[in-house]
Amino acid sequence: EPEVTQTPSHQVTQMGQEVILRCVPISNHLYFYWYRQILGQKVEFLVSFYNNEISEKSEIFDDQFSVERPDGSNFTLKIRSTKLEDSAMYFCASSGLGTEHTGELFFGEGSRLTVL
Amino acid sequence: AQRVTQPEKLLSVFKGAPVELKCNYSYSGSPELFWYVQYSRQRLQLLLRHISRESIKGFTADLNKGETSFHLKKPFAQEEDSAMYYCALSVDTDKLIFGTGTRLQVFP
Numbered sequence: 001e002p003e004v005t006q007t008p009s010h011q012v013t014q015m016g017q018e019v020i021l022r023c024v025p026i027s028n029h030l031y032f033y034w035y036r037q038i039l040g041q042k043v044e045f046l047v048s049f050y051n052n053e054i055s056e057k058s059e060i061f062d063d064q065f066s067v068e069r070p071d072g073s074n075f076t077l078k079i080r081s082t083k084l085e086d087s088a089m090y091f092c093a094s095s096g097l098g099t100e101h102t103g104e105l106f107f108g109e110g111s112r113l114t115v116l
Numbered sequence: 117a118q119r120v121t122q123p124e125k126l127l128s129v130f131k132g133a134p135v136e137l138k139c140n141y142s143y144s145g146s147p148e149l150f151w152y153v154q155y156s157r158q159r160l161q162l163l164l165r166h167i168s169r170e171s172i173k174g175f176t177a178d179l180n181k182g183e184t185s186f187h188l189k190k191p192f193a194q195e196e197d198s199a200m201y202y203c204a205l206s207v208d209t210d211k212l213i214f215g216t217g218t219r220l221q222v223f224p
Contacts (some may be wrong), residue, residue, distance in 0.1 A: 003159075033211065042216040043160070043202065056211055091160065100190070105212060107160040 001047065002026045006092050013082055013115055021077045021111045023092030032075045033093040033105060034067065036060070043091065061066035082115045089113075118143050120205050129193050130223050137188040137218045139177075139203030148206040151177055152214075153172035155199045163201070164189075173197070195223045199211040 005024045011018050015030065025032050034046040047057040047067055064086075067076045075094075079086055089112050093105040119142040132205055141147055151163040164172045166179040166186060177188045186203060203215040 035212075035214075045211045045213065048211050056145040058211075104162045104165065109159045 004108035006111050010112045019079045023075045025094030029094035031096040034077045035091040036088040038088045087115045121214035122218050126193045128221040135193045139186045141205050150204045151188050152202045153199050159212045176215045195222050198222045
């Protein structure tokens with residue numbers, strides 16, 4: 001069964017460094033998302049991406065963040081100048097097969113980011 | 117404002133007991149609601165959606181627009197139901213708004 005894959009599973013970085021989290025969505029899905037979950041808190045929407053552009057972003061997703069689909073398979077989240085409060089589990093998700101966008105999201109296992 | 121509330125952080129029951137995980141939502145549009153589940157060391161996955169009105173693994177959830185609720189129920193809990201359960205509201209089919217989650221513990 002196809003799955004969303006994320007790398008790395010865990011990244012430790014120094015405050016102020018740039019981080020790129022990578023995701024390979026399910027092939028033929030058209031909608032891509034990043035969510036994050038700070039330890040002990042709820043899963044929060046960051047950004048959705050469709051047709052090679054951001055379709056919606058939350059107030060969390062400020063200029064520090066960017067997303068890109070550099071080729072036909074990867075979907076990346078870049079966090080510039082990381083802060084301590086960026087430490088969280090970041091989930092990638094994808095959905096939709098053509099017009100069959102049912103609202104069901106398929107999640108990756110997450111990338112845990114620890115900022116020291 | 118769009119919001120999903122799950123009032124219980126932890127729900128502990130014994131095997132065979134009924135389970136109800138509460139979820140209330142706030143949304144001015146026509147809501148589309150989901151329950152997602154995360155078993156230990158597994159990814160977040162869809163359990164059920166209100167549109168399909170189906171029972172999955174014995175779980176059901178009915179959308180009550182009057183009470184703005186979408187509680188998840190199962191008449192007889194099993195140990196393998198132990199997991200984190202998230203209620204989620206789909207907004208414009210473009211994003212999900214999650215509740216804070218309820219951890220269900222089913223004791224033997």
